[in-house]
Amino acid sequence: MKRAFILLLDSFGLGATPDAAKYNDSGANTFGHIAAWAAKAGTPMNMPTLEKLGLAAAAHTACGRWADGFSQRDGFTAAYGAARERSTGKDTQSGHWEIAGVPVEFDWGYFPRTVPSFPAELTARLRELGNVPGFLGDCHASGTEIINKHGDEHVATGKPIIYTSADSVLQIAAHEESFGLERLYELCEIAFKLVEPYNIGRVIARPFVGANGKYTRTTNRHDYAVAPPAPTLLDHVKNGGGEVIALGKISDIFAAQGVSRVVKGADNMALFDALLKVADEAGDGALTFVNFVDFDQAFGHRRDVAGYSNALHEMDARLPEFMAKLREGDLVVVTADHGCDPTWTGSDHTREHIPMIFFGPGVQPRALGISDTFSDIGQTVAHHLGVQPLSNGTNLL
Structure with missing residues (x-):
């Protein structure tokens, strides 16, 4: 019996990649800077489970230094390494x-980082088709900050709040009660069709x-996302007869392509509870893919170093439950999709290495080095499950 689990700590980068200067991210280091702040x-920081698996060693492989507070130098129990992104940018979809x-x-x-950010013809058409009186925001912004800035006016006028980021995205915020949740979804569906000519990845x-x-x-x-342009690991597993269980926002990111079952959760710990349940239920050939979004959404983008550190400690403390x-x-x-250094300037993602920490009853501990593509992760999982090989990546185990 073979099963696979991808535990993605959204935005948990291990240090800037060689091409990070193109993205103004030279020196970014999500894990390293959180550890330095804590020290x-x-x-x-005290994360004995992840440290024993080789997290700090993987970070040392990626950036050449040991994270403050992590003293283990050998005797790791996982196959550990880091990976660099082949895709351009530092988007959620690209990484996944x-x-x-x-x-x-x-x-x-x-x-663009202009005000307004969105083309006038786009917002005019969205206003017309969405039957709204106008928009607030129309800029690059932090989601929590912009709703507090414009929330009162939005409730008073019915004008939705629109904003973007360094991701290929258009975000629309509206009050669930005064504006209506279903009406917001309908507006986003309209926007998703309208942004197609602009090659935008998500609304x-x-x-x-x-x-x-x-x-x-x-x-x-809810994310309205462009579907992957080619079959992914999820498709290969599903087509091979295995169940693909998507926890958190995974199904949205892949536009439900290759997904058998969707499981949602309010936050990291709710998703971890769901993961434990799935670990009991998943059958032979199943792939479980979970995105722990709070690291990125609640702490990385918010530049909340203490919150990010606390969330990592929570995850580390609960991992033994799953491992059992x-x-x-x-x-x-255990991996990530990009960085989001909470000590960095601005509120956007950062171009960083991601961890690759493979473990399980049959995994031999060893150093994996640095992969030139995230696809090595998927190819390794595909090989393990015995499904059709992916068109990119190398099996690491």
């Missing part, structure tokens, strides 16, 4: 697709609740 604060064997060989469209519905300048986003986010459920023939990989 300086007098509370060094490349892991699954489909690097993005084209350039996404992006909206994201960002519902929120609250009043009087104090607003919080809800768990009813592993069976003979199981393969697990």
Whole structure:
């Protein structure tokens, strides 16, 4: 019996890639800078499970230095390494697709850092088809900041809040109660069709609740995403008769392509609870792919170093629960899709190496070095499950 689990810690980078200067990210290091911050604060990070698996060693492989507070230098229990992205940019979709064997060989469209950010003809058509009185925002912004800035006016006028980022994305925020959740979804569906000529990867519905300048986003986010341009690992597993279980936003990122079952969760720990349940249920040949989004959404983009550190400690403390459920023939990989250094300037992703930490009952511990593509992860999983090889990547085990 063989099963596979991809545990993706969204945005958990291990240090800038050689081409990071093209993205103004030279020196970015999500893990390293969080560890340095914690050590300086007098509370060094303590993640014994991930450290024993080889996390700090993988980071040393990626950036040439050991993270502050991590002292283990040998005796690791996983096959560990790091990977560099072949795709251009540092987008969510690009990272996930490349892991699954489909690097993005084209350039996404992006909206400029101007105010307004969106073309006038686009917003005019969206206003007309969406039957809204206008828009607020229309700029690059942090999602939590922009809803608190414009939330009162949005509720008073019914004008949705639109914004973008360094990702290929158009985001629309609206109040669940005063504007309506289904109406927001309908507006995003219209926008998704309208941005097609601009080669935009996603339109994201960002519902929120609250009043009087104090607003919080809800768990009813929905991504309208372009489908991968070629079959991915998910397709290969599903076509080979295995179940593909997508936890969190995985199904949205792959436009539901190759997905058998969708499991949602309100936050990292809710998703971890779901992962434990799936670990009991998943059958032979199953692929479970989970995205722990809080690292990116709640802490990386918010530049919340303490929150990011706490979330990593929570994850490390719970991993033994999951590991206790592993069976003979199981393969697990802990990885990421890009960086989002919470000490970096701005609020965007950072171009970084990602971890590749493979473990399971049959995995022999060893150093894997640095892969030139995230697709090595997907190819290794495909080989383990015995499905059709991917068109990109090398089996590492």
